[in-house]
Amino acid sequence: MTSPSITASGAKARASSLGFPLILLICVVGSAVLYFALSQLDSSYAFLAAYTVLQFVALATAWNILGGYAGYVNFGVAAFFATGVYTSVIVYKTVQWPLLVTIPIAAVAAGLLGLGMGYLTLRLRGVFFSIATLALAVVLNTIVVNWSFVGGSRGVYVMRPQEIILFSSYERYLFVVMLVLAIGSVLIARAIENSWLGRGLAALKDDEMAAECAGVPSLRMKLIATTISGALLGAAGAPFPFFVTYVDPPTAFSLSIAVNAIAMPLIGGTATWLGPVIGALLLGTFQQIATVTISSALNLLIVGVVLVVFITVAPNGIIGFVKDLREKRR
Amino acid sequence: MSNAPVLTSRGLTKRFGGFVALKEIDFALAGGERVGLIGPNGSGKSTFVNCLTGALQPEEGEVTFKGVDITRMAAWQRARLGLARSFQIPRPFRGLTVRENIEVPLAFVSGLSSQAELEAKADETLERVGLLAKSASSPKNLSQVELRKLELGRALAAQPEVLIADEAMAGLSDSEVDEILELLMQLNAKGIGIILIEHIMRAVMRFSQRVVVIVAGSKIADGDPQDVMQHPEVVRAYLGQ
Amino acid sequence: MTFSLDLFSNAIVSGILLGGFYCAIAVGITIVFGMLDIVNIAHPAFIMTGGFIAYFANTQFGIDPLAACAIAMIPAYYVGRLLYRFYNVAFEKRGEESLQGLAFFFGLLFIIEVALLLIFGVDYRFVEASYIGPTIEVGFISIPWRLLIPLVVGLGLVLVIMAFLSRTFIGKAILAVSQDPLALRLVGGSPVKVKEVAFGLSIATAILAGALLIIIQPIEPSFGRDFIGRVFCITVLGGMTSLPGTIVASMILGVSESLTSTFLGPSWSPAIAFGLLLITLAVRPVGIFGR
Numbered sequence: 001m002t003s004p005s006i007t008a009s010g011a012k013a014r015a016s017s018l019g020f021p022l023i024l025l026i027c028v029v030g031s032a033v034l035y036f037a038l039s040q041l042d043s044s045y046a047f048l049a050a051y052t053v054l055q056f057v058a059l060a061t062a063w064n065i066l067g068g069y070a071g072y073v074n075f076g077v078a079a080f081f082a083t084g085v086y087t088s089v090i091v092y093k094t095v096q097w098p099l100l101v102t103i104p105i106a107a108v109a110a111g112l113l114g115l116g117m118g119y120l121t122l123r124l125r126g127v128f129f130s131i132a133t134l135a136l137a138v139v140l141n142t143i144v145v146n147w148s149f150v151g152g153s154r155g156v157y158v159m160r161p162q163e164i165i166l167f168s169s170y171e172r173y174l175f176v177v178m179l180v181l182a183i184g185s186v187l188i189a190r191a192i193e194n195s196w197l198g199r200g201l202a203a204l205k206d207d208e209m210a211a212e213c214a215g216v217p218s219l220r221m222k223l224i225a226t227t228i229s230g231a232l233l234g235a236a237g238a239p240f241p242f243f244v245t246y247v248d249p250p251t252a253f254s255l256s257i258a259v260n261a262i263a264m265p266l267i268g269g270t271a272t273w274l275g276p277v278i279g280a281l282l283l284g285t286f287q288q289i290a291t292v293t294i295s296s297a298l299n300l301l302i303v304g305v306v307l308v309v310f311i312t313v314a315p316n317g318i319i320g321f322v323k324d325l326r327e328k329r330r
Numbered sequence: 331m332s333n334a335p336v337l338t339s340r341g342l343t344k345r346f347g348g349f350v351a352l353k354e355i356d357f358a359l360a361g362g363e364r365v366g367l368i369g370p371n372g373s374g375k376s377t378f379v380n381c382l383t384g385a386l387q388p389e390e391g392e393v394t395f396k397g398v399d400i401t402r403m404a405a406w407q408r409a410r411l412g413l414a415r416s417f418q419i420p421r422p423f424r425g426l427t428v429r430e431n432i433e434v435p436l437a438f439v440s441g442l443s444s445q446a447e448l449e450a451k452a453d454e455t456l457e458r459v460g461l462l463a464k465s466a467s468s469p470k471n472l473s474q475v476e477l478r479k480l481e482l483g484r485a486l487a488a489q490p491e492v493l494i495a496d497e498a499m500a501g502l503s504d505s506e507v508d509e510i511l512e513l514l515m516q517l518n519a520k521g522i523g524i525i526l527i528e529h530i531m532r533a534v535m536r537f538s539q540r541v542v543v544i545v546a547g548s549k550i551a552d553g554d555p556q557d558v559m560q561h562p563e564v565v566r567a568y569l570g571q
Numbered sequence: 572m573t574f575s576l577d578l579f580s581n582a583i584v585s586g587i588l589l590g591g592f593y594c595a596i597a598v599g600i601t602i603v604f605g606m607l608d609i610v611n612i613a614h615p616a617f618i619m620t621g622g623f624i625a626y627f628a629n630t631q632f633g634i635d636p637l638a639a640c641a642i643a644m645i646p647a648y649y650v651g652r653l654l655y656r657f658y659n660v661a662f663e664k665r666g667e668e669s670l671q672g673l674a675f676f677f678g679l680l681f682i683i684e685v686a687l688l689l690i691f692g693v694d695y696r697f698v699e700a701s702y703i704g705p706t707i708e709v710g711f712i713s714i715p716w717r718l719l720i721p722l723v724v725g726l727g728l729v730l731v732i733m734a735f736l737s738r739t740f741i742g743k744a745i746l747a748v749s750q751d752p753l754a755l756r757l758v759g760g761s762p763v764k765v766k767e768v769a770f771g772l773s774i775a776t777a778i779l780a781g782a783l784l785i786i787i788q789p790i791e792p793s794f795g796r797d798f799i800g801r802v803f804c805i806t807v808l809g810g811m812t813s814l815p816g817t818i819v820a821s822m823i824l825g826v827s828e829s830l831t832s833t834f835l836g837p838s839w840s841p842a843i844a845f846g847l848l849l850i851t852l853a854v855r856p857v858g859i860f861g862r
Binding site: 073128130131138141142259270297298300301307308 | 675678684688803838841
């Protein structure tokens with residue numbers, strides 16, 4: 001057992017044999033530590049900043065389920081995110097159900113959007129799917145701008161509930177909600193990776209026809225991945241109106257969301273669940289720190305440049321880069 | 331071994347725009363039979379294979395497999411029925427290891443789900459094609475002949491009743507050709523019907539019980555290898571090259 | 572809004588005028604994406620760059636926007652060639668164009684947009700020229716010069732490119748590669764070289780289209796995004812490789828948008844291109860002129 005790949009697959013086998021309860025325990029303990037660390041800072045800003053970073057973890061992970069595992073590039077992250085955001089706004093303006101009920105509804109709405117988009121374009125070459133998603137954000141934006149019930153182009157104010165059980169402030173509550181969403185997304189991504197779905201996606205990513213001939217129902221698998229990915233993107237958008245309290249189309253369809261959700265997995269590495277997490281934590285934290293000192297436009301420019309540099313120099317992201325280094329050293 | 335046809339085509343016609351790539355091909359493969367499919371480059375052999383396996387949809391005609399009409403079936407459904415193919419240019423899943431490549435059809439066609447079972451079965455298949463030593467490497471590090479073996483291994487893992495080997499020996503040395511040929515013979519001995527598409531006439535003649543010739547999209551000969559080689563149109567098509 | 576004949580005819584006429592402009596924005600994508608399979612989604616960013624070049628030259632030096640961009644087409648051509656060469660080495664050769672290559676153009680789109688934003692700000696910018704403002708009246712139909720000129724230039728551009736592709740050696744090579752990438756290699760030509768020239772040409776057309784855009788309306792950097800749906804809609808609807816198809820598809824899009832804008836309100840028109848694109852992809856992916 002000297003070959004690096006044997007040890008790598010051995011490690012993978014061991015990791016997957018770790019068992020779900022243990023992983024859940026690690027997540028819970030980690031979350032608790034993070035929560036109390038942030039509480040020590042004693043400012044609502046810490047929680048808000050952490051929320052934004054976690055939102056990116058959720059978005060990057062969700063994007064990667066289709067983009068990284070299946071190799072289908074979704075440029076319409078903002079469209080799915082905004083579907084979650086505006087589902088939440090609609091629920092708020094009509095039945096006023098609590099956020100925890102709204103999130104699954106938003107997930108279903110965005111999941112169906114993904115399924116529909118996929119059904120129309122996933123039979124064709126991947127690039128058509130990408131182009132269609134790129135335009136999807138524009139069309140949903142247009143619909144929202146023209147829909148005065150959800151605020152139209154003027155936007156809409158959302159009042160946070162006065163108090164929330166168990167939490168001393170609504171910021172803290174939102175933080176915990178997003179933490180759960182982010183961890184949930186990562187766990188789902190990880191489960192997919194180790195399942196028949198992940199195996200099939202990996203095969204069709206490399207060669208769709210060869211995968212079909214090996215019995216992989218590629219269209220069905222792509223549709224499942226698009227639906228799950230879309231649903232998770234939508235779920236991550238649902239708490240957003242309560243986070244910003246004022247939503248208008250430019251914030252919901254923000255360019256920053258689209259570019260970050262794509263840049264983060266590509267920078268971290270798209271092959272495994274860990275890549276988007278690393279990318280999101282690095283890039284997300286950087287932006288939280290940088291917005292204090294530089295303009296948000298310059299901030300985005302940096303993200304764009306980092307993305308282009310990374311995909312050129314390290315096409316397999318940080319994880320791929322580290323792996324290559326290790327193999328060279330042997 | 332039964333002699334009833336497993337795989338048939340009737341009146342199979344494929345057009346690309348105005349170009350007729352296949353013209354009313356009738357074909358039948360009996361269970362466990364070894365058929366050589368030959369023809370000059372661009373004669374329509376690969377198009378024929380693609381129509382049989384579901385990579386292309388024919389405009390007219392029908393394809394049946396084990397008595398089922400599979401003309402409109404997706405490629406993955408045909409694979410699950412027991413129709414496997416290897417590709418002319420090896421098409422491994424480059425992001426997966428050799429063993430994982432084999433695990434794909436094992437999981438999706440044979441329906442294995444436990445990882446231990448998958449690995450055991452994959453190793454068994456790899457041993458059969460002589461790639462066990464490479465099971466953990468990436469297809470990027472395989473030689474031509476090893477890639478060909480991986481192609482065959484992946485097709486085998488689907489436990490097919492019929493295997494279509496599309497130029498499985500192109501670009502190999504004489505001894506490597508013999509190696510692949512030997513492997514195909516072994517598979518056939520286990521009851522797998524094989525269609526061999528090949529340019530290497532020595533291999534075709536040694537392997538085939540029957541030879542089918544396609545020229546310019548039409549089947550011009552079908553029968554005993556020796557007879558077919560004497561066929562005037564075959565001689566013309568081959569010498570004219 | 573009630574239906575009236577002169578409103579309807581005016582909408583059709585301005586739709587056709589708009590369609591002429593759309594020829595100019597889409598022709599580059601038809602060459603590069605339709606014919607040569609390079610998915611340059613950053614194309615609209617180059618159109619915006621052209622618009623701002625026209626703006627800068629016009630406000631700083633009083634140069635006519637069209638003249639400014641006509642000159643800028645030359646350096647743009649070389650920038651395009653360099654860009655393709657980079658893309659080829661970094662992605663195509665490694666076989667990574669489908670994921671990383673696409674993300675590269677996306678990043679580029681984004682960088683250009685933010686850079687324009689940092690340089691020119693979010694305000695609407697416009698140019699001055701004698702032909703912006705006056706209108707020709709024919710009966711109850713009015714034809715503004717600021718739309719007529721883009722029509723003439725847009726159609727002219729496509730015609731020139733058609734002549735280029737059918738008459739010149741390199742043009743014929745582009746067509747050959749679009750039909751069969753291997754064919755050219757067999758006769759000893761290099762598809763990479765051909766693609767490089769085509770890409771340069773495509774960027775040059777984008778710059779000229781930018782001048783037309785700022786003649787038609789004031790611009791701001793984020794406008795580019797609205798054109799992504801349009802350029803790809805036109806190329807796909809027109810059948811990917813067909814330049815006459817590009818003209819017809821541009822006209823269809825222009826007229827549809829103009830009718831929508833007249834009878835439903837201008838805020839709906841960005842959705843039209845997407846709708847047409849999705850319908851085309853779902854119903855007839857080979858487009859009108861596709862085989």
